[in-house]
Amino acid sequence: MTLVMAEAPRPVPAGAKEALFAALASRFGPRFSLGQALRAQHANTLTWLKTEPPDAVLFAETSEEVSEVVRLCAEARMPVIPFGTGTSLEGHLNAPFGGISLDLSRMNRILAVHEADLDCVVEPGVTRKQLNDHLRDAGLFFPVDPGADASLGGMAATRASGTNAVRYGTMRDAVLGLTAVLADGSVITTGSRARKTASGYDLTRLLIGSEGTLGIITGLTLKLYGIPETILSGVCSFTSIEDACNATIAALQMGVPLARIELADEVQIRACNAYSHLVLPEQPTLFLEFHGTEAGTREQVASFAEIARAEGGGDLQWAARTEDRSKLWQARHDAYWAARALRPGAEIVSTDVCVPISALANNVSAAREDIDRLGLLAPIVGHVGDGNFHVMPLIDPASQEERRKVQEFLDRLVERALAAGGTCTGEHGIGQGKINYLAAEHGSAVLVMAAIKKALDPLNILNPGKIFALP
Numbered sequence: 001m002t003l004v005m006a007e008a009p010r011p012v013p014a015g016a017k018e019a020l021f022a023a024l025a026s027r028f029g030p031r032f033s034l035g036q037a038l039r040a041q042h043a044n045t046l047t048w049l050k051t052e053p054p055d056a057v058l059f060a061e062t063s064e065e066v067s068e069v070v071r072l073c074a075e076a077r078m079p080v081i082p083f084g085t086g087t088s089l090e091g092h093l094n095a096p097f098g099g100i101s102l103d104l105s106r107m108n109r110i111l112a113v114h115e116a117d118l119d120c121v122v123e124p125g126v127t128r129k130q131l132n133d134h135l136r137d138a139g140l141f142f143p144v145d146p147g148a149d150a151s152l153g154g155m156a157a158t159r160a161s162g163t164n165a166v167r168y169g170t171m172r173d174a175v176l177g178l179t180a181v182l183a184d185g186s187v188i189t190t191g192s193r194a195r196k197t198a199s200g201y202d203l204t205r206l207l208i209g210s211e212g213t214l215g216i217i218t219g220l221t222l223k224l225y226g227i228p229e230t231i232l233s234g235v236c237s238f239t240s241i242e243d244a245c246n247a248t249i250a251a252l253q254m255g256v257p258l259a260r261i262e263l264a265d266e267v268q269i270r271a272c273n274a275y276s277h278l279v280l281p282e283q284p285t286l287f288l289e290f291h292g293t294e295a296g297t298r299e300q301v302a303s304f305a306e307i308a309r310a311e312g313g314g315d316l317q318w319a320a321r322t323e324d325r326s327k328l329w330q331a332r333h334d335a336y337w338a339a340r341a342l343r344p345g346a347e348i349v350s351t352d353v354c355v356p357i358s359a360l361a362n363n364v365s366a367a368r369e370d371i372d373r374l375g376l377l378a379p380i381v382g383h384v385g386d387g388n389f390h391v392m393p394l395i396d397p398a399s400q401e402e403r404r405k406v407q408e409f410l411d412r413l414v415e416r417a418l419a420a421g422g423t424c425t426g427e428h429g430i431g432q433g434k435i436n437y438l439a440a441e442h443g444s445a446v447l448v449m450a451a452i453k454k455a456l457d458p459l460n461i462l463n464p465g466k467i468f469a470l471p
Contacts, residue, residue: 009079009097009460016076018056023072024058024100024404031059036405042101043094046336048347048395048403049433054081054095057231059103063179063187068314070216071185071463079461082212084154086125087146089350092158092211096465102216103181110134119193124153124217131222140224145166146427147333155219155295159209161427163332164443166385167253167259169211169226169293170427171208173360180203183457193221206452209287212463214456228291231259232301233325234318236308237283241265241368241380245361247304247311248384252357256303260289261385262332265368265439268379275338276331277306281314285333286384288316289325292386307347332381339379346377346394349406351433353417354388354426363416370412374405387425414440430467438467 020031023031040054043218060066073080079099086093095101108125115138123129129149131142144155154160156178161170167178168174175192191204196310207215238244241263264272273280286308289298305316319325331338340348355363364380371378371391393409395402413422413447414437424430424437439446450468453460 001051005328009099009464010293012077017078020076020078021056024056027068028058028065030343031061033057039101042081042083042086042103044338044352045089045091045094046348047089047091047433048349048397049091050092052094052096054079054101055086056084057101057103059106062179066102066104066181066218067185067187068215069100070181070183073100073461074184074459077397077459077461078182079464080132080218081098081463082153083156084125084151087148087150088154088431088432089428090425092429092431092463092466094432094465096148096432097326098465099461099464104218105151105288107153107218113138113140113224114193115140115170117193118226119222120323120325121219122152123219124151126152128155130154133226136227141227142174142222143225144171144174148337152171152222154222156208156217156358157210158429159213159427161383161386161388163260163262163329163383165383166261166390167257172205173443174223175204175220176223178207178217180207180217183459183462187218187388188215189219191221194328195401203384209429211431211466213453213466214462216462228259229458230292230294230297230320231325232290232297232318232320233260233328234288234301234316235280235285235328236305236316237281237285237314238308239283239312240365242365243283243284243312243340244286244363245384246287247313248310249360250307250311251469252385253365254303254307256300256307257290257292258288258300259291261383263288263380263382263384263389264332264335265380267342267351267377268335268381271338271342271379272331272335275341276327276334277332278327287328289329292434310363325329335379335381336392339394342379343377343394345396347397349393349395350390350428351370351410351413352388352390352426352428353413353422353424355417355420355422359422360384360387360389363420363422365436366368366416367391367413370409374409375407376402376405378409381433383426386426387422405424432466438469441456
């Protein structure tokens with residue numbers, strides 16, 4: 001099908017930009033800035049995409065302020081790009097048409113914790129680590145863990161996932177309701193604290209994953225969980241990626257209640273050993289975690305160890321002490337920075353796909369074959385418990401030949417994932433980086449997405465240039 005083209009924002013009327021900026025400077029004082037360094041920081045892409053800074057940055061502190069700013073920007077036809085902590089990977093924060101980066105990091109209050117109901121209400125700038133530090137004394141935790149200390153508003157906007165998704169789900173599953181500011185400055189509340197509803201359209205799920213293109217999230221109601229009685233973590237090395245993937249598939253099919261199961265190939269293990277001071281064998285490795293009672297977790301460990309041996313794995317080395325577990329998982333979370341250190345001065349292209357679990361081994365193995373054939377340096381990591389894996393090619397930014405090879409690799413990676421019934425992105429989102437794959441995955445459903453965008457944001461001021469291709 002023909003790729004849907006979303007309209008570029010209508011031109012800002014003459015003099016409107018200057019009048020808007022003067023009004024915002026008067027209203028918000030030092031919280032409104034035209035500083036070049038701050039603008040550049042708010043377009044950080046963490047990948048090979050070109051940085052496109054906004055015209056200005058504004059730090060909002062309340063939902064009412066967000067509403068006011070968006071209303072003024074709508075009148076001036078000025079783009080608004082929501083900003084949390086800047087950890088997204090597909091150019092979500094870029095400002096290809098200029099505009100205002102609306103920084104929500106100061107909206108970081110935890111408004112309520114309902115221990116008996118296992119939920120909480122937070123502002124969008126609260127980070128996952130901040131929330132879990134607050135919850136620890138109550139014996140509760142929030143499980144969605146993308147690795148970076150991302151803001152919860154940003155995690156909802158990009159439908160984030162992470163290492164715990166195999167047991168606890170993604171942000172789609174974790175959010176009960178939202179408060180959001182729409183493109184005209186109006187404020188809506190979706191969902192409730194009830195665990196289920198049959199009331200009207202599911203606007204909560206519509207906004208989750210919309211990447212700031214339909215509304216700006218200013219409040220979230222989230223599910224919580226009790227901290228498990230016992231947590232055991234471990235690592236297990238395999239002779240091949242295929243064997244590691246097959247062990248994952250077997251464990252899931254046998255119903256082993258894994259809390260986390262993460263893959264790192266031999267290239268990533270080499271990087272982790274150097275960066276995080278580990279001494280793991282440089283082989284494809286699974287990082288695992290088991291939650292439950294003391295007896296239950298030890299039974300889970302024994303079950304997985306037997307599965308691993310049957311698939312050619314080595315001994316399962318497990319850790320019960322908090323400090324040992326933390327060192328293992330910090331190394332996994334630092335995979336991006338460890339990978340960058342493999343080739344100083346290179347740019348990194350962090351991409352992901354997700355496939356049905358039965359197709360995981362073939363897709364990961366084929367990705368490694370393409371990497372070797374093209375002569376690329378590209379570690380593979382993955383949340384393999386739900387079929388999601390990441391590849392991080394490192395390239396010389398001045399080499400057009402390396403860029404061509406990486407683009408060929410990315411196209412083949414997505415093509416295989418879609419052919420297997422998967423998706424072009426399991427958690428990074430579309431942003432700017434994966435616009436060209438949207439129609440191939442969704443077909444005519446993209447027309448429905450475009451219609452929703454045009455209905456809710458007719459001037460296309462909310463994070464324009466993301467998700468949909470532009471003329």
